Amino acid sequence: MNESLQALGSLAPLRLDSLLRRLVDEHGLTALERGLALRLLLPPGVSGAGAVSDAVLLEGCLRNRLDNALKHTVQGGVIVQLLALPGAEAWRVELCDTGSGIAPGVQARVFDEFFHVGNGSRDRAKGLGLGLSIVKRTAALLERWGRDVLQGADSAEARAAWRQRGQPALGGAIVDLRLRGDRTGLDAVAA
Numbered sequence: 001m002n003e004s005l006q007a008l009g010s011l012a013p014l015r016l017d018s019l020l021r022r023l024v025d026e027h028g029l030t031a032l033e034r035g036l037a038l039r040l041l042l043p044p045g046v047s048g049a050g051a052v053s054d055a056v057l058l059e060g061c062l063r064n065r066l067d068n069a070l071k072h073t074v075q076g077g078v079i080v081q082l083l084a085l086p087g088a089e090a091w092r093v094e095l096c097d098t099g100s101g102i103a104p105g106v107q108a109r110v111f112d113e114f115f116h117v118g119n120g121s122r123d124r125a126k127g128l129g130l131g132l133s134i135v136k137r138t139a140a141l142l143e144r145w146g147r148d149v150l151q152g153a154d155s156a157e158a159r160a161a162w163r164q165r166g167q168p169a170l171g172g173a174i175v176d177l178r179l180r181g182d183r184t185g186l187d188a189v190a191a
Contacts, residue, residue: 037077
């Protein structure tokens, strides 16, 4: 690995199933205290779901998403799911919650540092507004690691970018579950 990649992070093999088990275990008490269900769904018989990533950055992204999901879910719960992508030696991590979602007018802003929906008084007890900006920077880091990153405000915009680049094979997707209208991030990935 060259020095520029080492400065950005340490790519190494890791086990996604172990990482997800640890994160769900860590957040189990919080979910229980809030009266929420927290479930981890793994493919049958999975052990050693391997990936190559910066373990610290990936864990930070997943922890931020799980923290936010639990923080903004009043009833119901959160499901963390690991899915094997068909026809590829790749995995997808999905995090689904029954939270309130984010209004379309502020969806793009939630990735700005220190922006926090519904926290006009800047109450630090409600968080600093850094979680999703960290996720955004980590996605931009993928580009510096030589990954081709496509983005779009909605599935139509993302598909247009994908077509413009010659419809390359996709290795992963970071999507919000709740999109405009009745659409979901799962619909966007399927499209």
